Amino acid sequence: MADKSNDDAFVEFERVQKSYDGEILVVKDLNLSVPRGEFLTMLGPSGSGKTTCLMMLAGFETATHGDIRLDGTSINNIPPHKRGIGMVFQNYALFPHMTIAENLSFPLEVRRIGKSDREAKVRRALEMVEMGEFGSRRPSQLSGGQQQRVALARALVFEPELVLMDEPLGALDKQLREKMQFEITDLAHNLGITTVYVTHDQTEALTMSDRVAVFDDGHIQQIDPPDKLYEEPDNSFVAQFIGENNTMLGIVKEIKNGTALVELDGGALIDAKPVNVSEVGARTRVSIRPERVEVDKSRLKPGAHTLKAEVLEFIYMGDIFRTRLRVAGNDEFIVKTRNAPDQRRMQPGEQIEIGWLPEDCRALDA
Amino acid sequence: MSDTTKTAKVLAADGTPLKRSLNRALRLQKMRALMLIAPLLLFVLLTFIAPIADMLFRSVENEIVSTTLPGATQRLDTWDASLGEAPDEAVFEALYYDMFLAAEAKEHTKLGTRLNYEETGISSLFRSSGRKLDDIGEDRIDVLEDLSDVWKDAAFWFALMSGPEGAAKDNTLLRTQRQRLTNLTDDDFGGDIGFEPSAEISALLPRTAAEYTAFALFTAIEDRKAVAKQKPWEAVKVALTEDLRRADTISALAGYSGPGAAELKAAQTAAADMTPLNFRDSFVDIDKDWADVDNWQTIQTYSPRYTNGYFLNAVDMQKSPDGPEFRDEKERIYGLLFKRTLFMSLVITASCIVLAYPVAWILANLPMRTANLLMILVLLPFWTSLLVRTSAWKVMLQQQGVINDVLVWLGLVDDGARLIMINNQFGTIVAMTHILLPFMILPMYSVMQTIQPSYLRAAKSLGATNWTAFWRVYFPQSVPGIGAGSILVFILSIGYYITPEIVGGTTGTFISNRIAYHISSSLNWGLAAALGTILLAVVLLLYWAYDKIVGIDNVKLG
Numbered sequence: 054m055a056d057k058s059n060d061d062a063f064v065e066f067e068r069v070q071k072s073y074d075g076e077i078l079v080v081k082d083l084n085l086s087v088p089r090g091e092f093l094t095m096l097g098p099s100g101s102g103k104t105t106c107l108m109m110l111a112g113f114e115t116a117t118h119g120d121i122r123l124d125g126t127s128i129n130n131i132p133p134h135k136r137g138i139g140m141v142f143q144n145y146a147l148f149p150h151m152t153i154a155e156n157l158s159f160p161l162e163v164r165r166i167g168k169s170d171r172e173a174k175v176r177r178a179l180e181m182v183e184m185g186e187f188g189s190r191r192p193s194q195l196s197g198g199q200q201q202r203v204a205l206a207r208a209l210v211f212e213p214e215l216v217l218m219d220e221p222l223g224a225l226d227k228q229l230r231e232k233m234q235f236e237i238t239d240l241a242h243n244l245g246i247t248t249v250y251v252t253h254d255q256t257e258a259l260t261m262s263d264r265v266a267v268f269d270d271g272h273i274q275q276i277d278p279p280d281k282l283y284e285e286p287d288n289s290f291v292a293q294f295i296g297e298n299n300t301m302l303g304i305v306k307e308i309k310n311g312t313a314l315v316e317l318d319g320g321a322l323i324d325a326k327p328v329n330v331s332e333v334g335a336r337t338r339v340s341i342r343p344e345r346v347e348v349d350k351s352r353l354k355p356g357a358h359t360l361k362a363e364v365l366e367f368i369y370m371g372d373i374f375r376t377r378l379r380v381a382g383n384d385e386f387i388v389k390t391r392n393a394p395d396q397r398r399m400q401p402g403e404q405i406e407i408g409w410l411p412e413d414c415r416a417l418d419a
Numbered sequence: 420m421s422d423t424t425k426t427a428k429v430l431a432a433d434g435t436p437l438k439r440s441l442n443r444a445l446r447l448q449k450m451r452a453l454m455l456i457a458p459l460l461l462f463v464l465l466t467f468i469a470p471i472a473d474m475l476f477r478s479v480e481n482e483i484v485s486t487t488l489p490g491a492t493q494r495l496d497t498w499d500a501s502l503g504e505a506p507d508e509a510v511f512e513a514l515y516y517d518m519f520l521a522a523e524a525k526e527h528t529k530l531g532t533r534l535n536y537e538e539t540g541i542s543s544l545f546r547s548s549g550r551k552l553d554d555i556g557e558d559r560i561d562v563l564e565d566l567s568d569v570w571k572d573a574a575f576w577f578a579l580m581s582g583p584e585g586a587a588k589d590n591t592l593l594r595t596q597r598q599r600l601t602n603l604t605d606d607d608f609g610g611d612i613g614f615e616p617s618a619e620i621s622a623l624l625p626r627t628a629a630e631y632t633a634f635a636l637f638t639a640i641e642d643r644k645a646v647a648k649q650k651p652w653e654a655v656k657v658a659l660t661e662d663l664r665r666a667d668t669i670s671a672l673a674g675y676s677g678p679g680a681a682e683l684k685a686a687q688t689a690a691a692d693m694t695p696l697n698f699r700d701s702f703v704d705i706d707k708d709w710a711d712v713d714n715w716q717t718i719q720t721y722s723p724r725y726t727n728g729y730f731l732n733a734v735d736m737q738k739s740p741d742g743p744e745f746r747d748e749k750e751r752i753y754g755l756l757f758k759r760t761l762f763m764s765l766v767i768t769a770s771c772i773v774l775a776y777p778v779a780w781i782l783a784n785l786p787m788r789t790a791n792l793l794m795i796l797v798l799l800p801f802w803t804s805l806l807v808r809t810s811a812w813k814v815m816l817q818q819q820g821v822i823n824d825v826l827v828w829l830g831l832v833d834d835g836a837r838l839i840m841i842n843n844q845f846g847t848i849v850a851m852t853h854i855l856l857p858f859m860i861l862p863m864y865s866v867m868q869t870i871q872p873s874y875l876r877a878a879k880s881l882g883a884t885n886w887t888a889f890w891r892v893y894f895p896q897s898v899p900g901i902g903a904g905s906i907l908v909f910i911l912s913i914g915y916y917i918t919p920e921i922v923g924g925t926t927g928t929f930i931s932n933r934i935a936y937h938i939s940s941s942l943n944w945g946l947a948a949a950l951g952t953i954l955l956a957v958v959l960l961l962y963w964a965y966d967k968i969v970g971i972d973n974v975k976l977g
Contacts, residue, residue: 111880112880132879133879134879135882137882138880142876143873146871146874148874148878150896159878159891160882160883163881163883208881211882217880
């Protein structure tokens with residue numbers, strides 16, 4: 054989990070709790086610290102507390118308990134307009150009765166910045182998002198992607214050190230979303246601003262962030278860089294939430310040299326890396342990524358445990374093949390293989406043997 | 420555009436032009452749509468558009484003078500009022516025959532009432548003259564009837580006027596007389612009446628034939644009696660003596676050999692000895708007001724079929740020989756009423772905005788359940804009769820009413836100096852603001868509901884204080900709701916009637932109360948129509964101005 058006493062922490066949550074009705078805690082004892090310049094994504098299913106955290110940071114919700122600090126100062130009692138945090142909203146919230154330039158000029162006007170200065174800053178911000186010639190348009194005359202850029206420019210025009218984004222790409226189509234993902238991270242890193250980004254789209258979280266905090270049930274389940282999160286999930290929630298995953302239930306038989314021997318419910322034995330199981334005899338959920346499953350027995354280490362599998366379905370997806378197998382009673386076991394010239398296309402009904410490296414298979418909590 | 424549209428018509432699969440094909444396909448849909456709205460369209464046309472058009476027409480329509488007194492108004496054209504003398508004998512002669520027929524049809528009093536709006540006293544002049552018309556030429560009729568009993572005989576008159584069997588008939592005369600009666604009474608005077616004037620007698624005795632034909636038409640159609648059995652009117656006999664005294668009649672009579680030739684010749688001899696009949700003096704004998712130039716001037720001014728008199732009246736002006744002029748300061752009321760109506764409507768609209776805005780804001784920002792509950796409270800007045808609500812204000816505001824009692828009890832107001840809050844402008848404004856408030860709240864609410872809370876949050880995150888966020892971001896977006904509510908309330912209040920009637924007293928009444936008075940009490944529908952037309956024009960003008968300034972596209976009702 055995050056270290057509490059980080060001295061370079063720019064944004065800090067310390068033992069923060071939030072309840073709306075006095076009965077249910079939406080955010081339970083949250084500790085989080087974000088260093089200056091980091092792009093942090095809060096990822097989680099709806100209702101996991103991620104948006105509430107963002108709103109508390111922005112000042113639209115007050116924490117029921119705990120302390121939120123910005124650059125070392127507690128901001129619990131500072132109203133939102135004095136926090137100086139830029140924010141991009143899910144529906145962009147561009148003021149419909151103002152032109153684009155007026156929208157951008159608004160935060161500068163309320164800060165009583167001079168007219169010429171204001172115009173220069175607005176122009177610069179619009180050029181930054183490549184919307185230079187749209188200053189005199191109304192928001193309704195722009196496409197979704199263009200509105201998105203303007204919303205971004207508006208959140209950045211008054212040069213905040215921290216920018217919050219609440220699912221800003223949710224309304225865009227896939228291609229535009231991928232383009233904007235790249236642009237947003239680029240912009241954030243170039244300007245050196247700290248970004249807290251909320252999304253429920255795990256691909257977005259993985260491609261954009263320096264670190265991802267996975268939320269569930271009011272807790273941060275894991276906070277790590279994307280590669281670590283994907284490859285080394287701390288628990289079965291993270292493993293299942295991030296990316297595609299094959300899971301099988303079983304009982305730990307033996308733990309030795311950092312490897313656990315697991316007896317699956319069907320009786321078969323496999324090797325796995327113990328992550329949060331410690332004792333022999335505990336229930337466990339073993340997890341293996343579809344692309345780490347090996348179907349070619351010759352590539353496995355000698356003596357590795359293998360499982361019998363029956364091919365149920367073969368799906369051609371272009372760059373990869375996706376094969377559905379029945380393994381140890383699980384009909385939804387997926388294997389992804391690269392579309393290479395030497396790759397075999399398995400036929401439904403075929404009986405094969407599969408295996409994997411023990412370190413790719415993680416024994417997690419049941 | 421693609422090349423196909425330029426070079427050749429696009430064809431459908433069967434070779435017909437695509438446009439025609441499309442139109443045919445859509446025609447059925449359009450027809451069905453039209454059929455669906457047809458009942459409403461007809462209903463609106465019949466019950467809304469048509470009455471309004473009729474009402475507007477009444478504000479300029481003025482046919483009653485020229486249809487009731489066709490002959491007199493025609494001859495009055497050349498009369499010059501500035502000479503200061505009543506019109507000449509020809510006008511009075513025409514007036515006698517016009518009035519006689521009008522009096523028989525009982526139309527002369529209507530004309531009297533109409534002209535009385537313009538010149539007081541004309542109503543009684545017409546009424547009394549109608550009763551005494553029989554006096555004119557009475558002695559002549561006596562002479563005629565003393566000469567021979569046949570002049571008292573209905574059948575003789577009928578035979579005289581019809582001419583011998585197979586005689587040529589004067590259908591033109593019959594037609595013009597039918598038209599004269601139709602114009603006068605608005606009834607249908609078509610159909611066979613068992614009488615046709617003979618062409619010979621109508622050439623010989625034109626006036627007599629005309630009046631007898633009018634008598635015959637009226638008797639057969641209005642009274643449903645046989646013409647041959649009814650004695651003709653006095654006017655017919657007077658017309659006969661007049662006709663017989665004319666020089667050309669005297670010479671033509673020598674060659675006449677039709678029915679009653681002998682009696683006519685005898686009557687002609689007697690008529691020659693009669694003293695000339697002066698219609699003008701006879702009318703002045705009945706009522707000396709007939710010599711009054713002002714009365715004649717009024718008749719002349721209002722003899723055209725259309726008049727701007729009602730409109731002039733509605734803006735406190737009147738017709739005069741030198742063109743339209745303002746009335747005396749003391750007689751001007753409509754300008755004041757229009758100004759008061761506009762002013763009070765503006766005050767009511769403004770107070771509605773002030774009161775409704777916070778309510779609509781709360782409604783729009785509360786959770787759905789609570790908002791719905793409060794909405795019922797807003798709508799509750801709609802379920803109560805308007806009369807009850809207005810009367811309730813009477814109870815509240817009167818000098819012995821609830822509010823005054825409380826103020827006196829609290830010692831804020833002395834018992835002897837209770838506040839006057841009803842039967843004046845204040846009472847009207849309070850009651851109408853209350854009654855029209857829902858019309859302001861509802862459009863405001865529906866507009867505010869569409870303003871997402873994220874706009875306010877965005878404004879605050881950008882550094883705006885609560886007030887700036889409201890004033891620069893929320894308020895401009897709620898303006899369409901204010902606009903819609905204002906138009907609704909203003910237009911409703913400008914034509915409001917019941918509430919000002921009950922609580923308005925004398926200083927709090929609207930122009931609509933005056934319109935109602937003219938419709939139901941003074942029966943001056945023309946003036947009421949003119950006032951209504953002006954009111955409609957003012958509303959349309961304001962609507963147009965509003966569209967120019969605010970833009971009607973910015974008005975949202977939901």
